[in-house]
Amino acid sequence: MIRQILTQIGKYFIMLKEIFSRPTKWSVMRELIFKEIDELIIGSLGIVAFLSFFVGGVVAIQTALNLTNPLIPKYLIGFATRQSVILEFAPTFISIIMAGKMGSFITSTIGTMRVTEQIDALEVMGINSLNYLVFPKLIALSLYPFVIGISMFLGVLGGWVAGVAGGFVSSDDFILGLQDEFIPFHIVYAFIKTALFGFLLGTIPSFYGYYMSGGALEVGKASTTAFVWTSVAIILTNYVLTQLLLSK
Template identity: 55%
Template sequence: MRIFYHIGRYTLFVKKVFGRPEKHSIFVKQVIKEIDKLGIDSLGIVFIISIFMGAVITLQTAYNLESPLIPRYTIGLAARDSMLLEFSSTIVGLILAGKVGSNIASEIGTMRVTEQIDALEIMGINPAGYLVLPKVVAFIFIIPFLVIISMGVGITGGFLAGSLSGEVPAPDYIYGIQYAFIPFYVVYSLIKGVVFAFVITTVSAYWGYYAEGGALEVGKASTTAVVTSSVQILLFNLLLTQLLLA
């Protein structure tokens, strides 16, 4: 029964989040600030994860394709489709759930236990819309760029790993990433990224917003936010794959 309680309260929370902003000028400034904090600051970890994912996918595929009947360009094709379909959206989303989600939950949770949110309510401001909506808009705006960067860096990482190790000749790899390319795979990955961004920001903000107690409870809320966001990402990944690729 507790899960249905949280689902109902989460629904009401999201409704409050999407209330009318207090002032458009302040809202725009907050969105720009959150883009820098949630998106630009995540570029480093996205870059590092993606280049190693691409390299590992390429090398593992190369080591397991020993048959002379299988052309070497299929390694580039496998690396490209793996990055486009799954790794650049889902795996990066799970990593960002840990980084961005914990940041949001701890920030809002701290404001809750120090009664800053109560002060906003007394002033007649909608705290959910004022604090959370800029984060949601900013992360949804920036996530497609992070996904595209992850795709490019991951494929490049695979190219470097294959070329430097000598497992995949550069012409074969380049031919493989061009072979039978389906543009919808990019669109599919971007759609997943936007859905994951919404899940990460709203779920993390929800747990922080309703945190009670002190610093220990804020830490627990942050952990719960990351776990819940990760499970939701895996669930929506399954649903979106079935809806968009079936």
Template identity: 70%
Template sequence: MNYLSAIGSYAIMVREVFKKPTKWAIMRNLILKEIDELIFGSLGIIIFISIFIGGVVAIQTALNLTNPLIPKNLIGFATRQSVILEFAPTFTSIIMAGKVGSYITSSIGTMRVTEQIDALEVMGVNSLNYLVFPKIIAMLFYPFIVAIAMYVGIFGGWVANVLGNHSSSAEFVEGIKLDFISFHVTYSFIKSVVFAFIIATLPSFHGYYMKGGALDVGKASTVAFVWTSVVIIILNFILTQLLLG
């Protein structure tokens, strides 16, 4: 029953986010602030991790191609498929759940502990709209990060492949072009939009409804990260079955 109650509370929160909107002059600044904090502030770590993930995929694929009859362009093909289908949208989302989700939970949780949310309600402001809606809009730009992760991941695979002398640059590029299905990119972006909504709202839920003092903010952030990651993994399975099954 606790899980059902939590799901019901989450659904109510999401519904309330879109009620009684804050004035656009104020909301615009909040959205721009969240875009800078959640999206641009995450680019560095995403680029860094994507380069090495792509490199590792390329190296592992190359080391497993022991049969001389298997063409070397499969290294580029496997790297492209792995990065586009899974590593860019899903692995990146887990990272964002830790970085962005923890920030969202702790910032809203701190406002709850210090009674700033109560002050917003007293002033007649819809605190959920004021706090959560800008984060949802900002995370709509999340596919932009996923696109960069795709490009950088494949580039990292190319660098590792060439530097490791596993195959020629031409063979790797040939593998990237081999049997390319454009819907795979669309599928990845669809997943990223769904994950973005979860990353924006689920940590907000844990921060907004947290109870206790300052020490409980950290605990709420940890719980939010765990549940956000679990939901992302479950939705990844469901969306993969629906879109590619």
């Protein structure tokens, strides 16, 4: 099992090297990049906005319901919402959801091309299929922090709406909590994580789609496997970065 995993990791790094070699002509690559931006980034904004707004509201309500001691200031609702959304919910939780949405889409798309021998046709024409298929996705996912920035804003907004509309906290107290002991580096930390998560979202599903074999049934299995390993990689990366960047 360990030997098989190490073999897969070796193939993964070989794939990364091949992605950035023998680049496709820019006139062709430009159209591919815009297509991937539309499918991966713009196509994800709706579900990200919906989840962020309502989960931010849930965080605020749950925090308010647990502040039963009247001596505890209400502004902590805004503080807890800010910390939860910025540090973990927006960058990590949304990325795991995107591993299912984006990852499955990427794996199934490339896997279908493998099954229908379109990738073989690209190689016959002298095109670097990995650069042609994966590089535009990586460029598109360089905009992934923009998606997470929207998620952060809507998560905090959802917490404010839920807290104020539900009568749990006043608007002034919530905003005071947002400003209390704010550490700007937390935003930097979140975007560093997001950039690495975007890279994992682009490469791991592509790996499982590109190197799959079999028929249509195997495409589904590859998508499931890609989701599992992308999620594992995101969680492990999150742990390592938290230790490196936040531990004192």
